[in-house]
Amino acid sequence: MSKLFALVDCNNFYASCERLFAPQLIGRPVVVLSNNDGCIIARSNEAKALGIAMGAPYFKCEKLLKARGVEVFSSNYALYGDISSRVMSLLGQLEPEMEVYSIDEAFLHLTAMAGGTLTDYGRELRRTVRRWTGIPVSIGIGPTKTLAKVAGHLAKKNEALQGVFDITSADVDEILGRFPVAEVWGIGRRLAERLTLCGVTTALDLKNCGDGWLRKKLSITGLRTAMELRGVPCLTLENCPVSRKSIASSKSFGYQVESLTELKEALATYIEQAAVRLRGQHLLANSLEISLTTNRFSKTAAHYSGRAVVTLPEATASTTVLIRHALPALSGLYRPGLCYQKAGVVLFGLVPETFYQANLFRPRDQKGGALMAALDQINARWGRATIQHGAAGFAKPWKNRQEQKSPAYTTSWQELPVVKASLP
DNA sequence: TCTGGGGTCCTAGGACCC
DNA sequence: TCTGGGGTCCTAGGACCC
Numbered sequence: 001m002s003k004l005f006a007l008v009d010c011n012n013f014y015a016s017c018e019r020l021f022a023p024q025l026i027g028r029p030v031v032v033l034s035n036n037d038g039c040i041i042a043r044s045n046e047a048k049a050l051g052i053a054m055g056a057p058y059f060k061c062e063k064l065l066k067a068r069g070v071e072v073f074s075s076n077y078a079l080y081g082d083i084s085s086r087v088m089s090l091l092g093q094l095e096p097e098m099e100v101y102s103i104d105e106a107f108l109h110l111t112a113m114a115g116g117t118l119t120d121y122g123r124e125l126r127r128t129v130r131r132w133t134g135i136p137v138s139i140g141i142g143p144t145k146t147l148a149k150v151a152g153h154l155a156k157k158n159e160a161l162q163g164v165f166d167i168t169s170a171d172v173d174e175i176l177g178r179f180p181v182a183e184v185w186g187i188g189r190r191l192a193e194r195l196t197l198c199g200v201t202t203a204l205d206l207k208n209c210g211d212g213w214l215r216k217k218l219s220i221t222g223l224r225t226a227m228e229l230r231g232v233p234c235l236t237l238e239n240c241p242v243s244r245k246s247i248a249s250s251k252s253f254g255y256q257v258e259s260l261t262e263l264k265e266a267l268a269t270y271i272e273q274a275a276v277r278l279r280g281q282h283l284l285a286n287s288l289e290i291s292l293t294t295n296r297f298s299k300t301a302a303h304y305s306g307r308a309v310v311t312l313p314e315a316t317a318s319t320t321v322l323i324r325h326a327l328p329a330l331s332g333l334y335r336p337g338l339c340y341q342k343a344g345v346v347l348f349g350l351v352p353e354t355f356y357q358a359n360l361f362r363p364r365d366q367k368g369g370a371l372m373a374a375l376d377q378i379n380a381r382w383g384r385a386t387i388q389h390g391a392a393g394f395a396k397p398w399k400n401r402q403e404q405k406s407p408a409y410t411t412s413w414q415e416l417p418v419v420k421a422s423l424p
Numbered sequence: 425t426c427t428g429g430g431g432t433c434c435t436a437g438g439a440c441c442c
Numbered sequence: 443t444c445t446g447g448g449g450t451c452c453t454a455g456g457a458c459c460c
Contacts, residue, residue, distance in 0.1 A: 035429060102459075186459080
């Protein structure tokens with residue numbers, strides 16, 4: 001028997017994390033906001049039931065949320081990241097063949113069962129994750145990743161399934177015939193629109209399209225999706241972590257920024273953040289791209305979006321070097337008089353530290369590495385930006401809003417939850 | 425006043441080379 | 443009069459995911 005895929009998906013993950021340390025939230029509607037408190041990016045079931053849309057701008061539904069008594073949180077990635085790694089490491093212990101697909105999803109290869117059904121086994125997995133981490137999950141099982149995703153959808157939506165659905169135990173075509181094509185993994189809004197115009201509205205329609213037509217209309221990725229719906233695995237379990245191709249840091253400002261000085265501070269700050277991650281993964285960057293944009297929703301001003309690529313003289317992980325090369329490029333993108341909303345940096349051309357290729361015409365800077373290592377150690381111990389580059393500014397008035405953030409319960413000594421117990 | 429951030433992959437077209 | 447063909451690399455843009 002060939003191996004099956006199981007998709008383990010944490011239910012309403014961010015909202016579930018907030019509830020872990022605030023049990024009074026259980027049963028209440030909870031939403032989590034994106035960075036800058038901009039949009040709604042996670043909703044508890046109770047919030048979904050109130051008709052609160054995914055991605056809705058916060059300022060447009062703030063009143064409704066208040067009126068309905070919805071608990072609102074700014075995103076707390078320190079917390080979500082830590083809880084995620086607990087869930088993933090537990091899953092890895094239970095099923096060694098695992099791919100961590102995202103912060104709240106993992107694919108597993110299920111090995112053959114000795115007695116009992118896969119559904120029973122899935123329920124056992126689910127109970128264990130719940131008991132050990134406090135996080136509720138849904139599990140979809142299928143012969144391909146795409147079918148496991150379909151099964152996962154149903155497991156989450158249909159209460160009677162108790163969180164687990166094995167699509168191989170059902171009539172697949174009957175299920176796909178009722179499954180909207182727009183909800184198929186890999187079919188986004190644009191492709192769904194295009195497919196609908198051609199009369200392809202369900203996953204079953206997509207499955208039955210001709211290969212040539214799919215290839216032409218949706219490219220190789222669309223053809224792969226259709227094959228996967230037919231039960232032919234095209235995507236494998238990626239269980240050894242591949243090295244990153246890029247590391248990005250970009251953020252919206254708390255207000256519209258006009259001055260080049262402030263933009264430079266913001267960009268230097270984002271470079272510091274990206275570079276910490278670069279060093280954490282023992283990589284060097286060969287080039288970087290910076291970007292600067294105005295508000296794309298503005299009805300009064302034309303949208304401006306500039307980007308520039310800088311090739312570095314040699315691969316580096318030094319924040320100082322990265323900042324030194326990026327800031328002049330920023331001046332080149334700057335148009336006086338515009339109000340900017342967002343800036344960012346992407347580091348790419350990443351190579352492992354050990355692959356460092358010397359520049360023929362200049363000696364390697366040996367001190368930089370030790371300096372950065374010391375910087376990272378200090379900041380890891382005493383908090384981000386305990387020591388930082390002057391270029392990144394101090395007051396940082398442009399910083400975005402995060403007004404309703406919960407404590408980093410599990411990753412900061414200062415913010416540990418306090419438990420008070422008294423003897424009877 | 426206020427609309428996220430960080431990734432990946434694919435394709436088309438142009439530059440360039442021999 | 444009449445100006446090739448095949449290959450590679452790079453970039454921008456579009457699409458998707460969570």
